[in-house]
Amino acid sequence: MGKIIEIRWHGRGGQGAKTAALLFADAALSLGKYIQAFPEYGPERMGAPVQSFNRLSDNPITVHCGMTNPQIVLVLDPTLMGSVDVAHGLLADGSLIVNTSKSPQEIRKEANIKGAKIFTVDASAIAIDKIGRNIPNTPMLGALVKVSGLLDFNEMIKNTEEKLKKKFAHKPEIIKGNIEAVKTAHDSVKGEK
Amino acid sequence: MPILAKTGNEAMAEAMRQINPDVVAAYPITPATEVVMIFSGFVADGLVDTEFVAVESEHSAMSACVGAAAAGCRVMTGTSSQGLQLMSEILPIASALRQPIVLCEVNRALSGPINIHCDHSDTMAVRDFGWIQIFSENAQEAYDNILQLIKITENESVRLPGMATTDGFIISHCMEKIEALDDNEVKEYLGEHKKMNSVLDLDKPVTLGALDLQDYYFEHKMPIIEAMKNSKDVILKVAKDFAKRYGREYGLIEEYKLADAEIALVALGSTCGTARVVIDELREKGVKAGLLKIRVFRPFPAEEIVKALSKVKAAAIMDRSDMYSNQGGPLFSELRSAMYEAKDKPLLTNYVYGLGGREISLEDIQKIFAEQKEAAASGKVKQLIQHFGVRE
Numbered sequence: 001m002g003k004i005i006e007i008r009w010h011g012r013g014g015q016g017a018k019t020a021a022l023l024f025a026d027a028a029l030s031l032g033k034y035i036q037a038f039p040e041y042g043p044e045r046m047g048a049p050v051q052s053f054n055r056l057s058d059n060p061i062t063v064h065c066g067m068t069n070p071q072i073v074l075v076l077d078p079t080l081m082g083s084v085d086v087a088h089g090l091l092a093d094g095s096l097i098v099n100t101s102k103s104p105q106e107i108r109k110e111a112n113i114k115g116a117k118i119f120t121v122d123a124s125a126i127a128i129d130k131i132g133r134n135i136p137n138t139p140m141l142g143a144l145v146k147v148s149g150l151l152d153f154n155e156m157i158k159n160t161e162e163k164l165k166k167k168f169a170h171k172p173e174i175i176k177g178n179i180e181a182v183k184t185a186h187d188s189v190k191g192e193k
Numbered sequence: 194m195p196i197l198a199k200t201g202n203e204a205m206a207e208a209m210r211q212i213n214p215d216v217v218a219a220y221p222i223t224p225a226t227e228v229v230m231i232f233s234g235f236v237a238d239g240l241v242d243t244e245f246v247a248v249e250s251e252h253s254a255m256s257a258c259v260g261a262a263a264a265g266c267r268v269m270t271g272t273s274s275q276g277l278q279l280m281s282e283i284l285p286i287a288s289a290l291r292q293p294i295v296l297c298e299v300n301r302a303l304s305g306p307i308n309i310h311c312d313h314s315d316t317m318a319v320r321d322f323g324w325i326q327i328f329s330e331n332a333q334e335a336y337d338n339i340l341q342l343i344k345i346t347e348n349e350s351v352r353l354p355g356m357a358t359t360d361g362f363i364i365s366h367c368m369e370k371i372e373a374l375d376d377n378e379v380k381e382y383l384g385e386h387k388k389m390n391s392v393l394d395l396d397k398p399v400t401l402g403a404l405d406l407q408d409y410y411f412e413h414k415m416p417i418i419e420a421m422k423n424s425k426d427v428i429l430k431v432a433k434d435f436a437k438r439y440g441r442e443y444g445l446i447e448e449y450k451l452a453d454a455e456i457a458l459v460a461l462g463s464t465c466g467t468a469r470v471v472i473d474e475l476r477e478k479g480v481k482a483g484l485l486k487i488r489v490f491r492p493f494p495a496e497e498i499v500k501a502l503s504k505v506k507a508a509a510i511m512d513r514s515d516m517y518s519n520q521g522g523p524l525f526s527e528l529r530s531a532m533y534e535a536k537d538k539p540l541l542t543n544y545v546y547g548l549g550g551r552e553i554s555l556e557d558i559q560k561i562f563a564e565q566k567e568a569a570a571s572g573k574v575k576q577l578i579q580h581f582g583v584r585e
Binding site for chain 1 (some may be wrong): 367
């Protein structure tokens, strides 16, 4: 990974797109990468379309401008795809990962996306099942690690678990649910045939 | 040395926790809110011994800082944009009373129109108030600069307040890898805060803030001017010591691939990081491009800049603020003035850019370098002052 890998997250205010980018960066840092995580700042409203970003590299990252051509785009909320061009600037050999119960083929047809690889994972259903609430950002981390191959999954799980243990010492049930959600999402990502 | 993932604001707050100042008086403002918000959490959790004064305005914040510093405390605060402007009545009093207050400043555009994003108008507007000003390129530098500022401002030959800045949102809200120091390392590095001329020292009473008219006011301005002069050497000494201890090197300026450069970009803050990428690309293509980063804006490193640019043919001077003088931005104005007596100097073009957070992309910097290449080849500057990236 000589060059910088750029990742863009799409979500709605309150869905945790910013937190996902921060968590991913923190996990990647612990595994020895140089990282950036930053949100796009506009008016902060629940439900409004928001974006956040990650940069990852084996070398120091000095660039501090916006991101126009990401390698990977993640969509936390599929209802965004009607109004936001989530594939904008996505590299032709890049990957689009969508939280949906639909297949990658259906998403490609519906959103009329040409080029790039499309992956789907039902992160909302996984979150409801494992965490008890529709917070798709943590399961999407699992899908991201699977699709990108950027981090060692077992190492990442171990690391995230340790961090959650520190953060939610008084709520251990949250930790188990989140970790299971990440694992399930990792194992159930669907690609195009 | 702990390796941490921190935003610029978190890095500054972490430095404040480790510094453990006696008093922090602050009022929140975007995008600097988190600095004092996170720090107030440290106070609430008992991780610091600081007396946190939650005031009702930035004017009061700086007033409380001056009072606490005059009593002999180590004092810090943080602010941005309009907050810094509301402090501005007290800022020159802090320097005139020789109080080494350290301020975490997050660069943000000035109203109006209202805008929360980065430019340097706020910091530049208070540049003539006797405060040391250090710009940070990233979260690591924000952390290191705050620590070094404690040493610089408290030095007996300086005793001036200082601010370290980050670029709003671009750095303040961008999480990056930083190498922090251990808590005890910071404690050992900074040493005990030495009280000087405390108003609470009954054995050695002092008068602060007295009326001072035609007979002595001028004489009392001179030590402030001297102290700012002295601060240059102190900043360099502190940087040298910091590098020896922790390995990260700083100066008044930083040269990046400048030694043999024919064209150069001169900038402050986060733009320098983006420029490095473009310079690396240009170097691969055989173009001799370089960067001159201005780390310290006050005191202004005039001689160092003149020397660093003496072999450059054409340079782009990047100002993230205008000052309505029709003479370009503040960096250009001072740099151009510094060049007046220089025998060998580059052609200069001023680019006023990025106001109100307007993006400065890799392509933008490529374009600026291309214009410098043209200027170097033709020996002519196309347009002395450009407002770059503004729509017509």
